[in-house]
Amino acid sequence: MSLPCREKEFENIYRFIEGKILDGAGGCMYISGVPGTGKTATVQEVVRSLQEAVSRRDIPDFKFIELNGMWLTEPRQAYVQLLNALTGQTVTAEQAQQLLERRFSRTAHRRITTLLLVDELDLLWTRRQDVVYNLLDWPTKAASRLVVLTIANTMDLPERLLMGRVTSRLGLTRVTFHPYTHKQLQEIVMARLRGLQAFDPDAIQLVARKVAAVSGDARRALDICRRATEFAEGDAEGSDGTVAMQHVDQALAEMIASTKVQVIRYCSKMEQLFLQAVASEIQRTGVEETVFDKVYIQLRTLCVFDGYAVPSVTESLGICARLGSCRLLLTEHSRADMHQRVLLNVSSDDLYYALKVL
Amino acid sequence: MQILYAHNILFCMTFSSGSTYQQVRQALQSNSPTSLPGREEHLSRIHAFLHDHLIAGSSGTLYISGPPGTGKTACLSKIMELPEFKSGYKIVNVNCTSMKSSGSIYARIAQELALKVSKQTEKICLASIERYLASNHKMILLVLDEIDQLDSRKQSVLYTVFEWPSAPNSKLVLIGIANALDLTDRILPRLQARLDLRPELLHFAPYTKLEIVSILTERLKQSGVSAMFPSVALELLSGKIASTCGDVRRALDIGRRVIELAEVRNQTVPLQPTVDHASNTSSPRKSPRKNPDAGCVALKEVMAVLNSVYGTSQSFVTDSDESFPLQQKVLVSTLLLILKKGHNKDVTVGKLHEVYCRICKKKNILSVDQAEFISLCQLVETRGILKVQGRKETRLSRVCLQWDEEEVCAALKDKQLLASILNDTSCL
Numbered sequence: 023m024s025l026p027c028r029e030k031e032f033e034n035i036y037r038f039i040e041g042k043i044l045d046g047a048g049g050c051m052y053i054s055g056v057p058g059t060g061k062t063a064t065v066q067e068v069v070r071s072l073q074e075a076v077s078r079r080d081i082p083d084f085k086f087i088e089l090n091g092m093w094l095t096e097p098r099q100a101y102v103q104l105l106n107a108l109t110g111q112t113v114t115a116e117q118a119q120q121l122l123e124r125r126f127s128r129t130a131h132r133r134i135t136t137l138l139l140v141d142e143l144d145l146l147w148t149r150r151q152d153v154v155y156n157l158l159d160w161p162t163k164a165a166s167r168l169v170v171l172t173i174a175n176t177m178d179l180p181e182r183l184l185m186g187r188v189t190s191r192l193g194l195t196r197v198t199f200h201p202y203t204h205k206q207l208q209e210i211v212m213a214r215l216r217g218l219q220a221f222d223p224d225a226i227q228l229v230a231r232k233v234a235a236v237s238g239d240a241r242r243a244l245d246i247c248r249r250a251t252e253f254a255e256g257d258a259e260g261s262d263g264t265v266a267m268q269h270v271d272q273a274l275a276e277m278i279a280s281t282k283v284q285v286i287r288y289c290s291k292m293e294q295l296f297l298q299a300v301a302s303e304i305q306r307t308g309v310e311e312t313v314f315d316k317v318y319i320q321l322r323t324l325c326v327f328d329g330y331a332v333p334s335v336t337e338s339l340g341i342c343a344r345l346g347s348c349r350l351l352l353t354e355h356s357r358a359d360m361h362q363r364v365l366l367n368v369s370s371d372d373l374y375y376a377l378k379v380l
Numbered sequence: 381m382q383i384l385y386a387h388n389i390l391f392c393m394t395f396s397s398g399s400t401y402q403q404v405r406q407a408l409q410s411n412s413p414t415s416l417p418g419r420e421e422h423l424s425r426i427h428a429f430l431h432d433h434l435i436a437g438s439s440g441t442l443y444i445s446g447p448p449g450t451g452k453t454a455c456l457s458k459i460m461e462l463p464e465f466k467s468g469y470k471i472v473n474v475n476c477t478s479m480k481s482s483g484s485i486y487a488r489i490a491q492e493l494a495l496k497v498s499k500q501t502e503k504i505c506l507a508s509i510e511r512y513l514a515s516n517h518k519m520i521l522l523v524l525d526e527i528d529q530l531d532s533r534k535q536s537v538l539y540t541v542f543e544w545p546s547a548p549n550s551k552l553v554l555i556g557i558a559n560a561l562d563l564t565d566r567i568l569p570r571l572q573a574r575l576d577l578r579p580e581l582l583h584f585a586p587y588t589k590l591e592i593v594s595i596l597t598e599r600l601k602q603s604g605v606s607a608m609f610p611s612v613a614l615e616l617l618s619g620k621i622a623s624t625c626g627d628v629r630r631a632l633d634i635g636r637r638v639i640e641l642a643e644v645r646n647q648t649v650p651l652q653p654t655v656d657h658a659s660n661t662s663s664p665r666k667s668p669r670k671n672p673d674a675g676c677v678a679l680k681e682v683m684a685v686l687n688s689v690y691g692t693s694q695s696f697v698t699d700s701d702e703s704f705p706l707q708q709k710v711l712v713s714t715l716l717l718i719l720k721k722g723h724n725k726d727v728t729v730g731k732l733h734e735v736y737c738r739i740c741k742k743k744n745i746l747s748v749d750q751a752e753f754i755s756l757c758q759l760v761e762t763r764g765i766l767k768v769q770g771r772k773e774t775r776l777s778r779v780c781l782q783w784d785e786e787e788v789c790a791a792l793k794d795k796q797l798l799a800s801i802l803n804d805t806s807c808l
Contacts, residue, residue, distance in 0.1 A: 045405055047409050115480070116484075150477070150529055152477040155477045159477075176762045178764040189448075194689050201704075234705055235705050235706040236705055236706075237755075237756070310731075367775050369730065371734065
């Protein structure tokens with residue numbers, strides 16, 4: 023199996039769907055978990071295994087339909103997509119809804135189970151919640167033979183976002199995918215690299231630990247490893263070609279390095295002074311929000327101290343607007359002129375760090 | 381030919397004859413039941429209401445309220461199945477969640493009544509329905525499920541619908557179904573002004589423990605598998621449900637999951653998705669049938685399911701302790717520190733990040749930068765621990781803690797780290 027560390031979840035989902043198909047019943051399941059924990063991949067794998075079982079004649083045939091909230095321009099398009107997948111018709115959302123309603127309430131003897139996967143369920147949310155309601159109401163009809171798997175990131179989405187009557191229909195069959203631990207991440211990377219001696223095991227462990235400490239996102243871990251491999255490729259001439267600790271370090275440093283610090287370092291002298299003026303004004307008042315004219319007074323003092331020509335108000339407003347447009351500052355609309363409010367959009371620690379090195 | 385035949389036999393054996401577990405699971409499906417224990421009174425009231433109006437040929441309104449999963453729609457659809465009403469009434473049954481907007485209900489009703497309309501607009505449909513009601517027509521039974529979906533700004537749609545029964549010459553019985561107990565009083569106060577418009581009310585209370593027990597036993601008895609579920613287990617399950625919500629869908633759901641758990645326990649062969657099943661005709665699913673006593677549900681399985689459902693919201697505590705990433709732990713602890721020890725309880729993402737950086741520096745942990753920190757906040761948010769409000773300027777958006785401290789402590793499973801962060805006010 024290509025999905026290490028998800029055996030338990032796999033079995034859970036597999037048993038659920040298999041049971042429903044064998045019973046000829048309908049049902050819903052809610053799958054949650056943060057990005058990059060293998061939710062969609064596991065479900066796809068389950069479906070593939072089930073299809074294999076069908077081809078071996080172990081279980082009756084079923085039809086698999088996939089919907090993703092991201093594919094839809096509007097939540098009600100879900101009906102159109104579903105109907106299209108079932109019958110090949112293309113109609114408006116309203117008609118599609120009626121046709122589906124009729125289809126699922128009517129008993130048909132030769133109907134096979136329909137397995138519907140709804141990815142990114144939270145995007146189907148509307149104020150009246152009619153789309154989610156209908157998708158979850160059809161499985162409760164005896165004749166529908168519809169199994170709905172819903173996927174979203176939020177663990178408590180049913181309680182937080184959905185109305186009581188929708189939650190009641192969603193039921194309690196839930197599977198949560200937890201972030202990977204460093205051991206699991208290590209295993210995943212190792213599984214991908216099976217048969218290759220290209221990676222230093224300690225380097226993999228470092229990546230796994232770093233990623234597990236922040237998000238436990240497998241995609242991220244693989245990304246870092248890929249980047250490290252690219253670095254190793256760059257200086258493959260000298261060494262034996264394996265990816266070692268220093269390459270991983272390099273990749274991690276690149277990921278972690280703050281772009282904002284870089285941007286501040288490449289700012290012009292006056293812009294840097296302006297940022298410094300904002301920071302010292304914030305320090306002076308103790309409030310995060312300041313007004314441009316106060317900052318200008320600070321700027322004047324700073325310029326005099328450092329021996330620069332004091333910029334005019336118009337020039338300073340220009341500087342302020344430039345810094346605002348690259349989002350180092352948050353500024354009010356420039357209509358307010360001298361009295362526009364100014365806010366720092368970087369932490370002051372980052373700012374001092376960036377300015378100190380100069 | 382021979383092979384095909386063998387395949388067919390295998391096919392039939394595997395699919396048509398289910399195991400005991402399968403029968404129980406089918407018995408506990410949450411689709412409309414054939415009988416409704418504990419709802420006899422409601423059934424007879426609805427029956428009497430419809431019967432009286434049918435005999436008298438008069439109009440009337442009934443509003444049915446009750447929390448989800450208390451059998452409102454089931455009761456009504458059972459009564460509508462009766463031949464007496466099927467022939468006596470022209471039944472129009474609409475679930476209002478299927479409407480695009482509240483106004484499109486008219487078009488739907490006109491379509492169900494088979495009225496000819498020149499255009500599908502709201503006005504024309506409404507006019508033709510009203511013309512139909514004024515003419516000589518058969519008794520109409522209009523059932524509007526989830527009627528609160530017809531909510532509009534001035535409630536014009538709801539008022540229009542509720543006024544139909546009192547229109548001259550109309551023979552229309554209106555039944556509205558929704559969750560709210562006081563929908564007609566709260567959003568339709570003008571109905572109270574006229575006596576003939578005032579709807580009759582019928583409330584479905586949440587199921588009591590005894591009712592849930594009788595529903596479950598009835599269903600199990602019908603499929604002849606009542607031995608699978610000991611009465612103690614049923615009582616425990618029903619008592620828990622009745623004390624929280626009285627939602628029978630939920631009770632059936634939990635019952636199904638208990639059965640699944642028991643089935644897994646009795647299956648000795650672990651599931652291997654890639655193993656070839658084709659050779660072994662005696663699938664593990666069937667083995668418990670030989671000794672049915674061994675397969676019945678144990679009390680501890682009911683407890684396990686109930687705990688996973690009604691335990692605290694952080695079900696991930698049960699899993700391995702490392703499933704909560706370190707940086708996220710620090711983030712949550714930082715938030716707690718600011719809320720407990722700080723002067724300003726209004727925490728923004730920017731402020732949280734600054735304190736977080738200081739704590740990281742002190743603890744010798746590599747801190748993440750602001751952009752990463754924001755995505756970290758969102759990851760914690762998906763667990764429901766905190767909430768980031770006001771998305772426009774991420775640095776200024778507010779962070780609110782959603783759980784209380786004890787829950788957070790239990791979730792972090794790292795008292796040492798939390799305590800050391802909380803005791804250090806110098807980072808603020």
